[in-house]
Amino acid sequence: xxxTKKDKGILLVVSGPSGAGKGTICAAxxxxxxKLNYSISMTTRAPRKGEVEGTSYFFRTNEEFxxxxxxxxxxxxxxxxDHYYGTPKKYALDKIENGESVLLEIDIQGAMQVKQRYPQxxxxxxxxxxxxxxxxxxxxxxxDSEEVIQKRLxxxxxxxxxxxxxxxxxxxxxxxxxxxxxxxxLEAESCKLSRNEGQVEVIFNQYINKEVGSK
Amino acid sequence: xxxTKKDKGILLVVSGPSGAGKGTICAAxxxxxxKLNYSISMTTRAPRKGEVEGTSYFFRTNEEFxxxxxxxxxxxxxxxxDHYYGTPKKYALDKIENGESVLLEIDIQGAMQVKQRYPQxxxxxxxxxxxxxxxxxxxxxxxDSEEVIQKRLxxxxxxxxxxxxxxxxxxxxxxxxxxxxxxxxLEAESCKLSRNEGQVEVIFNQYINKEVGSK
Numbered sequence: 361x362x363x364t365k366k367d368k369g370i371l372l373v374v375s376g377p378s379g380a381g382k383g384t385i386c387a388a389x390x391x392x393x394x395k396l397n398y399s400i401s402m403t404t405r406a407p408r409k410g411e412v413e414g415t416s417y418f419f420r421t422n423e424e425f426x427x428x429x430x431x432x433x434x435x436x437x438x439x440x441x442d443h444y445y446g447t448p449k450k451y452a453l454d455k456i457e458n459g460e461s462v463l464l465e466i467d468i469q470g471a472m473q474v475k476q477r478y479p480q481x482x483x484x485x486x487x488x489x490x491x492x493x494x495x496x497x498x499x500x501x502x503x504d505s506e507e508v509i510q511k512r513l514x515x516x517x518x519x520x521x522x523x524x525x526x527x528x529x530x531x532x533x534x535x536x537x538x539x540x541x542x543x544x545x546l547e548a549e550s551c552k553l554s555r556n557e558g559q560v561e562v563i564f565n566q567y568i569n570k571e572v573g574s575k
Numbered sequence: 576x577x578x579t580k581k582d583k584g585i586l587l588v589v590s591g592p593s594g595a596g597k598g599t600i601c602a603a604x605x606x607x608x609x610k611l612n613y614s615i616s617m618t619t620r621a622p623r624k625g626e627v628e629g630t631s632y633f634f635r636t637n638e639e640f641x642x643x644x645x646x647x648x649x650x651x652x653x654x655x656x657d658h659y660y661g662t663p664k665k666y667a668l669d670k671i672e673n674g675e676s677v678l679l680e681i682d683i684q685g686a687m688q689v690k691q692r693y694p695q696x697x698x699x700x701x702x703x704x705x706x707x708x709x710x711x712x713x714x715x716x717x718x719d720s721e722e723v724i725q726k727r728l729x730x731x732x733x734x735x736x737x738x739x740x741x742x743x744x745x746x747x748x749x750x751x752x753x754x755x756x757x758x759x760x761l762e763a764e765s766c767k768l769s770r771n772e773g774q775v776e777v778i779f780n781q782y783i784n785k786e787v788g789s790k
Binding site (some may be wrong): 365440484485487489490493516519520521523524526527528529530531534540541544545547548549551552553557559560564566567568 | 755
C-alpha cells in the first residue's frame with residue numbers, strides 16, 4: 361500500500377493587459393502540452409454562433425450562477441455589463457489535488473482574485489513590448505469599438521502597476537520566445553522542492569530501506 | 576542617461592551526492608549556454624598532469640589561501656586531508672552584479688556554505704534515481720578505492736536529508752531530461768519578477784511617458 365503523500369499539480373495563471381498576447385501564448389502552450397488541463401470559464405451570457413457548452417464556456421442561467429457565488433464555487437468571478445463570468449473552483453482544484461496541472465488564462469483583475477483564493481498558484485504576467493505594439497494588436501483584432509479600445513489603453517498603467525504581485529514577468533516581443541519561457545516556468549515549478557515532498561520521501565525511503573537491507 | 580537599476584544575474588548552484596551526475600549535467604549545460612560563466616575552484620594541491628591554471632583550478636600556496644580565508648574571500652571552502660579547496664567570492668559576485676549568471680557545481684557541504692553567504696542563489700539538488708545506479712556510477716569511474724566508495728555511499732542518507740534546504744530537485748534518471756530541467760530552471764528564474772525590477776521600471780516608464788506625450 362502506498363501511503364506516501366501525493367504531490368499536487370500546478371495552477372498556472374497566465375495573465376496580463378488586454379492585447380498582451382496571453383490568448384495566443386496559451387493556445388501555443390496547449391499544443392505543446394496537449395494533456396495540460398485548461399480551465400474553462402462559466403458565463404450567463406448566451407452562446408454565440410459556434411460556441412460549444414463545456415468547450416468555449418459553461419453556459420448557466422443567472423439564478424444558477426448566483427447560487428454558485430453563494431456556495432463560494434468560484435476562484436474568481438466578475439459581472440461585466442449584464443452578465444457574469446467566472447472560473448469554477450472545483451474543476452481546477454480537483455485536478456491539482458490529483459497531481460495534474462491546470463492552465464488558466466485570465467485578465468489582471470481576475471488573477472488577483474485567484475491569488476487571494478489560491479496563493480499557491482504560479483502567476484505569470486505577460487506584458488506587450490510597447491504601447492504602440494499593444495495599440496496595434498487591439499486595433500488589429502477589429503472586434504472592439506474605438507471607445508472600448510481607448511478605455512483599455514487608458515487602463516494600462518494601472519494594470520502595469522499590478523505586475524509586482526506576480527511571480528514571473530514575460531515581455532511578449534517574439535511569440536516563440538514567450539511561449540518557451542512559459543514552458544520553462546511550468547517545468548521549473550514542477551521541480552520545486554515544495555512540490556516534490558512526496559517524491560523526495562519515496563526516494564529517501566528507498567535509500568534507507570536498501571541501506572538497512574544491505575547490512 | 577540611464578539611471579535604471581540594473582538587474583542582477585543568477586548564481587545557479589548545481590549540487591548533490593557524489594555520483595549523482597552533477598558534473599555531467601554541468602558539462603552539458605555549458606555546451607548549451609557557452610556564455611554562461613563557470614565558477615572555478617581554488618586549491619592548494621599541486622596541479623595534476625594536464626591541469627591548467629585558471630581553467631581546471633586556481634592553484635595557490637597554503638599561505639595565499641589562508642590569507643584569503645581571513646579576508647572572507649570565499650563563498651565556501653573546505654580542508655580535505657592536506658589541502659584546501661574553495662570557491663572565490665569575487666569572481667561570481669562581480670559577474671552577478673553585472674547582470675551575468677554563474678554556474679557553480681559543488682558538493683552538498685559546499686552548497687550549504689554558499690547558501691549561508693549568498694542565499695539569493697538558486698540551489699538545485701541532483702539525486703540519482705536509486706542506490707544501485709549511484710553505486711554503479713561511483714564504481715564505474717574507477718578513480719576511488721573501495722574504502723572511499725563505501726564511505727561515500729554511507730553518507731548518502733545524511734546528504735539526502737539536506738535536500739529540503741534546496742529550491743529545486745532533479746532526479747537524474749535520463750541525462751537529457753535532467754539537463755533540460757536545469758535549463759528550464761535557469762530560464763524560469765530569469766523571468767522572476769524579483770529579478771526584473773529594473774526591466775519592469777523601464778517598461779513602466781515607457782508607457783507612462785507615452786501616455787503623457789499623447790495627451
